[in-house]
Amino acid sequence: MHIDPKAAGMAPAQLARIRSHLEERYLEPGKIAGFLPLVYRRGAVADCEPMGMMDSERGKPMAEDTLFRIYSMSKPITSVALMMLYEEGHFQLNDPVHRWIPEWRNLRVFRGGNWPNFLTAPCERAMTVKDLLTHMSGLTYDFMQASNVDRAYRKLDLRLERDGGTLRTMVERLAKLPLEFSPGTRWNYSFATDICGYLVEVMSGQRFDAFLKERIFDPLGMQDTFFSVPPDKLHRFAANYERGPDRRLKLLDDPADSLYGREKTFLSGGGGLVSTAGDYLRFCRMLLGKGSLEGVRIIGPKTLELMTCNHLPNNDDLTRWAMGTFSETTYEGYGFGLGFSVNLGPGPTATVGSAGEIAWGGAASTLFWVDPAEDLVCILMTQFMPSGTFNFRGQMKSLVYPAIEA
Secondary structure (H helix, E strand, O other): OOEOOOOOOEOHHHHHHHHHHHHHHHHOOOOOOEEEEEEEEOOEEEEEOOEEEEEOOOOEEOOOOOEEEOHHHHHHHHHHHHHHHHOOOOOOOOOEHHHOOHHHOOOEEEEEEEOOEEEEEEOOOOOEHHHHHHOOOOOOOHHHOOOHHHHHHHHOOOOOOOOOOOHHHHHHHHOOOOEOOOOOOOEOOOOHHHHHHHHHHHHHOOOHHHHHHHHHHHHHOOOOOEOOOOHHHHHHEOOEEEEOOOOOEEEEEOOOOOHHHOOOOOOOOOOOOEEOHHHHHHHHHHHHOOOEEOOEEOOOHHHHHHHOOOOOHHHOOHHHHEOOOOOOOOOOOEEEOOOOEEEOOHHHHOOOOOOOOEEEEOOOOOEEEEEHHHOEEEEEEOOEEOOOOOOHHHHHHHHHHHHEOO
16 A cells, blocks of 8 residues: 555654554553554545554464454445435435334333333334434344343344344344334434344345445445455454453454354344455545545435434434443544434544544444545554453544644
8 A cells, every 4th residue: 555644744753653652552562462554635545554463373464454343334334325225215214114124113112121021112203214324213232231121132142143143033033122212312322223234135125245245345446345254365354352351362253263254144234344444445535535436426425415414413412312331432522423423523522633524433443534624534443342442543533633734
């Protein structure tokens, strides 16, 4: 990858602090195995320097073409895919979800009890497609450890990674469970984006992975983004780590026997993709290009404008509406669009950056943001769970933005 910080209008000396910071604070103490930061501005790559190891057990160094589990960084891709079908007239944002999932017509809201004996009440209104895209659907995640509803999610095994389940299986199991809240009344990080992937299948008549490949990945030249790592690319797949009881790195998912190396039936649009920094940059450049990249249009600029504005009621930030304690963004100063967090400005967020920046991250501590005001993309790839252990987003912002010279 050709690196030209001057063409990007960025100071090389400041960008060099990214490497020194990550090395001194995380690599040398053994807190993280490896990193791949990527900074792009004004049509040029300002920084892209692999650091550390992609697989410490095998002594394999991090490389530009390393494959990463991007987990929830799959969500913006899925959201774009669904909104491409909006442009074809398949739905309106306020259409009820039960139009495509009839068994969800009479979903109810949790009031008490344990699975399978819940006390429930009727929803105030039907769940809409917009509720799914904004995480205001009433759904939740199994790992939240916050309620009897997410406990029921765990009992019903909604992740479906080992038993041959499909998106349809998830839809059927969720039909048996109450919502955490009436749609539109709260914000809660959830399996909602997986349901968006199911809607793509129903509306398009294609399997979700086939739709993504034909309509997004191939047109954008994203040849290293997929749900299952092909056998001839497994040697580029990074190991995933967590912190062990002794606070040292512990192997969590070995690429040699990972589920990602097998064909999948459950195609998680909320967290199932593997990609490279270079591939994800192409997706981000499309967003920066108002829906097109190198003459290839993926989505219209007005549709992208709709997706990247704050859809929280009253233009509030997430502190007013968020129910759960976990997501891939801080809450203060951030709204939420259709698949992205939306920066409401440096004052509200108390961080350097720009109003209108869109962003998200993944469970293995990956992150990205797109700042149209600065014509800037930043991506950080690593493989350490859980995300949020270290504030990589805040640290990267404090390192990247001071490098802007012109």
